[in-house]
Amino acid sequence: MAEAVISNSAIPLADANQDALETAVREHGRLVYRIAYSVLRNHHDAEDATQETFIRVLRYRRKLEGVRDPKTWLARIAWRVAVERGTKQPEISLSEMENQAAVMQLRSQLASAEESVVGNEMAELLGCLISALPEPLRDALRLSTVEELDPGEIAEVLGTSESSVRSRLFRARQILKEKLAGVGRQV
């Protein structure tokens, strides 16, 4: 179904001229970067993946006559590039001290009524918890953190239905909450 985004309708990216590609870069460069960053969690790698995404677009644009939804099409390419690059990277794991600091921070934030900023340790702890999720849930959750994408577009990128994406997001959040609650109780 994701292939359905390709059609004969006129869109900027479908034109094989430089202006169309430039427009795509200016309009969707940030989206591509954020998708890459959601997977790779590193600015340099995310930028490299963004470059690679647009170079792939450059290579394939002659073969493609038209793309109905360039945003989703680009997001899909960016996702593939990032996942390919992400499989080559080692898993990130927190040290014992970082884990303790994150748990303490979580407890204090949950205890206080005010909405404080999530610290670095907490972000890393959350990253580790997300990495430990089952792949379908993890992919949906990662893409949901990119604010430019709605569940329908995430479904297009992942090649599934929107309802499936919503279901996966709900289950992923449940698992995360349980783990976070468990971490809070352990301390």
Next chain:
Amino acid sequence: MNLRDDEKLDRWLDRALGEYGKAEPRRGLEGRILANLAIAEREVELRSTGQPRAAVPTFGRLRWRFGFAGLAAGATIVIAIWVGSGLRDHGKKTVSTSVPDAVDHNRGGALPPISRTPNPRHRAAVRRTRNSTRVETTSVSPHLDQFPSQRPLSEQEQLLKTYVSQFPKEAAVIAAEQEQREKELEGLYSDNRPNSDSEQER
């Protein structure tokens, strides 16, 4: 976990996931991407038209050029050495043919006159080798240390030596006559040579 905690955790998770997804690229990302795309596009176009990637020769092409140049230089050196050794061999052959003449001449000419007559071909070879190398020049005029040889004179030679020392005038007359006779024979030989050749051909 009670309901209040659950709500708190939900809110916290929303906020944490929001920050998890927040990522701002470095300034000028679009410019960098477009610059790289321009380079990549040029490469793609060059590849599709079959033109070389760049005007600057690559290391691969330079390597081939250096290889050919080295091969040509090596071949030139080998040919030069071969030609040089060939000329040297030719010079040695000339020495071997010219030495007996010198020896015979010094000893008083025991060989028949026809053999001392310089062959035109041989003369040409000697001239050519004289002009081309130094080896031939030295070979035509042999070392005096070696010629005449250290071999003792034979009985006939000793008699001739005694005769010359005792009767030098007569010996000089005989030598002059002999030389004149040789010249006459040479003239006769050169006159009869074309006829004999034509007879052989018949």
